[in-house]
Amino acid sequence: MNIVPEVGPFSPAVVQAEEIARGRVSASELVSMYRQRIDRFNDDLNAYCLTTIELAELGAAETRVGPLSGPLAGVSVSIKDLAPMAGYPFTRGSRAFRDDIAGEDAFAVTQLKQAGCLILGKTTTAELGGRPVTDYGLHGAARNPWNIDHTAGGSSGGAAAAVAAGLCGISHGSDGGGSVRIPAACCGVVGMKPSRGRISLGPTSGAGWGGLLTDGVLSRSVADAAAGLDAMAGHLPGDPYWAAPAAEPYLEATRRGPGQLRIAFTSDAEVPVDAEIASRVRDIATLCEEMGHQVVERGPRTQALRELQIVVFAAAMAAQPVTDRSLLDPANAIAAEFGDGLSAADYVRAMDGLHAESRAVISFWDDCDVLITPTFPQTAPRIGEMGLDPATAGREHLDWLSFTYPANCTGQPAISLPLAVHSNGLPIGIQLVGPPQGEAVILALSAQLEAAQPWALRPLTDWD
Secondary structure (H helix, E strand, O other), X not given: OOOOOOOOOOOOHHHHHHHHHOOOOOHHHHHHHHHHHHHHHHHHHOOEEEEOHHHHHHHHHHHHHOOOOOOOXXXXXEEEOOOOOOOOEOOOOOHHHOOOEOOOOOHHXXXXXXXXXXXXXXXXXXXXXXXXXXXXXXXXXXXXXXXXXXXXXXXXXXXXXXXXXXXXXXXXXXXXXXXXXXXHHHHOOEEEEOOOOOEOOOOOOOOOHHHOOEEXXXXXXXXXXXXXXXXXXXXXXXXXXXXXXXXXXXXXXXXXXXXXXXXXXXXXXXXXXXXXXXXXXXXHXXXXXXXXXXXXXXXXOOOHHHHHHHHHHHHHXXXXXXXXXXXXXXXXXXXXXXXXXXXXXXXXXXHHHHHHHHHHHHHHHHHOOEEEEEOOOOOOOEOOOOOOOHHHHHHHHHHHOOOOHHHHHHOOOEEEEEEEEOOOOOEEEEEEEOOOOOHHHHHHHHHHHHHHOOOOOOOOHHHO
16 A cells, blocks of 8 residues: 555544545545454454445545545544444344344435545444443444453444544544543543534434434544534434534634633532542643633532433433333343333423523533533443443443533533543543533634643554
8 A cells, every 4th residue: 555654544534635635645545554454453342343345445436536625535434333324234232223224324424425434334332322331232342442451431432442543534423421522531532522403313313312412523633523523514404403503614613722711620520530530630721721721610510410311311212112122231221111101291391401400501601611521530441340230330320421411411512632641541531511502612722732732643552
């Protein structure tokens, strides 16, 4: 392969696209490079549950007809197995759907194709997105490239592992309580959850867990996350939620300074937080202050959201078209059984309460531009440690999601950045939560932090 020195498996996706446009490397060469890496490393990581190299190669061949343009044109990407791809298995990580074939593409998939992205395959997911670890689903555990004895997080665990190990340019993911940001933090990559209604969940999905769920992107750089969001953003007629179109491409927000921001930070949660993680959050707050931002230590009260979103999640599990629940992950079966006991009035009351409490939480941003928190209270556990007992798994999972699920309830944008490494050798994720529809704000600050404290487009040496 004629891969130029500047372009390799860990190169930012936007750099790959630039070099393809210049003719210094071809999209076909990058597909071949990633195919070889998937063949070499996927057995160890289980990042992909299905490869579609033929689809990527076909797309790459079509690029030879004319020059490519666009921030991600020609870039090889992966799709989480919670998004349908027409003509391909659509298992949702579940034995209950192991024989399903998708009839049409998800909106995000269509958008990525139209942006010139080449799809390498579908990534391993927790069943139905129901766990924040990808340990127990149909396709087995997605392993963490930093230490394969540890979870890659979830539910977009395979997506995060694929990006971290250099098995694709960027990964599509989805996030209903932290399922993009948690695996990003576990695997030391960027995880962007956009605002509610930023990316249509159509044509096959409706509100997506009552509006808690959204598609998102996992990447190795902030610019890649912005470009992925630009590619996927958009609406379909009849969507229940619409975010106002951005004034400019999000990629542009990463290329200019954020100005002076009012930043709050906190490591307070309803669960204990690892001392090193809390210390790293304080370090980043100090760095923001040194960069000229106004910084204070405080945070919104979000605890009232917890029990309300449990009702919404359980109702969503109960609504799954599963005739034999013995095929489900036992934790999901328990959630679905709880959902069966809810009435329509229970669900309406929970949604009304969720929106009312969300208004109170969002008012915190009246005099704050960005909130900085840990992404998780503890680093990635060993595979099989979290949620081992289905009867207590739900509460255990929510404890780990203490800092992430509030943004799903309120619909705010949030991003996890790989800004530190724990003394145990595992990554620490730092979360930035923006104001409603404030993706540009957190992306601009993220790019500033990336420049001040470069993480790494660091390749993991075990996967070179």
